Amino acid sequence: VGWTKEAFVLPHKTIRDSNGQRVIFQTEGALRHQYATTGSLEHWQNEIARFAVGNSRLVLSISSALVGPSLPLLGEEGGGLHFRGGSSIGKSTALIAAVSVWGPPELMRQWRSTANALEGVCVLHNETFLALDEIGQLDPKEAGSVGYLIANGKGKARSGR
Numbered sequence: 380v381g382w383t384k385e386a387f388v389l390p391h392k393t394i395r396d397s398n399g400q401r402v403i404f405q406t407e408g409a410l411r412h413q414y415a416t417t418g419s420l421e422h423w424q425n426e427i428a429r430f431a432v433g434n435s436r437l438v439l440s441i442s443s444a445l446v447g448p449s450l451p452l453l454g455e456e457g458g459g460l461h462f463r464g465g466s467s468i469g470k471s472t473a474l475i476a477a478v479s480v481w482g483p484p485e486l487m488r489q490w491r492s493t494a495n496a497l498e499g500v501c502v503l504h505n506e507t508f509l510a511l512d513e514i515g516q517l518d519p520k521e522a523g524s525v526g527y528l529i530a531n532g533k534g535k536a537r538s539g540r
Contacts, residue, residue, distance in 0.1 A: 381506030382451050389414050389507075414507075415482040427479050436462070436473045444477035444508040451506060459530060461514070474510040481508050490525075491516035497525055 380389060386402040387394040391414055393402045418426075431437035443460050450457055462470040471487075478486045487510045488500055501509060509529075517525065 380503055382448070387448060387506075390503075391415070414486070417483055423479065427476055431476070436469060437476050440473035440477040441480060444480040444510075447506045447508050457506075471512050474512055477508060478510045486510070487512055489516060490514045498528060501529060 381387070383402050388402055428441065431441055439460070440462075447457065462473060464470060474487055475484050478484060490497075490511045490513055497511075514522075
């Protein structure tokens with residue numbers, strides 16, 4: 380997932396060829412992904428984006444979802460954004476709005492996972508957008524290494540057989 384020369388590759392489609400060569404996403408095993416187009420741009424503008432007008436949190440979250448593909452073109456690295464606050468103030472709603480740029484709400488993931496499992500999730504969201512909700516579900520013992528993994532953009536080195 381992400382840029383391969385001039386092509387932007389997603390599991391279900393490739394945007395633009397690379398030097399006249401067709402690029403196809405391949406994986407060793409079956410892959411379940413949630414990237415999808417579920418309506419028109421006009422529908423998205425009317426049903427989601429219009430609520431961002433005057434709402435700085437929604438503007439920020441939607442903007443962050445749009446940034447990933449442009450970073451390599453600008454020679455910049457990725458980063459992260461964490462919404463913090465009490466219950467029921469709109470953190471998950473802001474994430475759902477951001478996720479809608481790339482697919483349905485099911486594209487949003489939960490923090491409740493091991494570092495190894497989240498590494499695979501991160502790879503699938505390379506140069507796109509990864510929304511992780513409910514950080515309170517993450518094992519505090521894993522929080523440091525998971526945060527570093529995501530921010531650093533590199534997984535743990537593993538030996539082969």
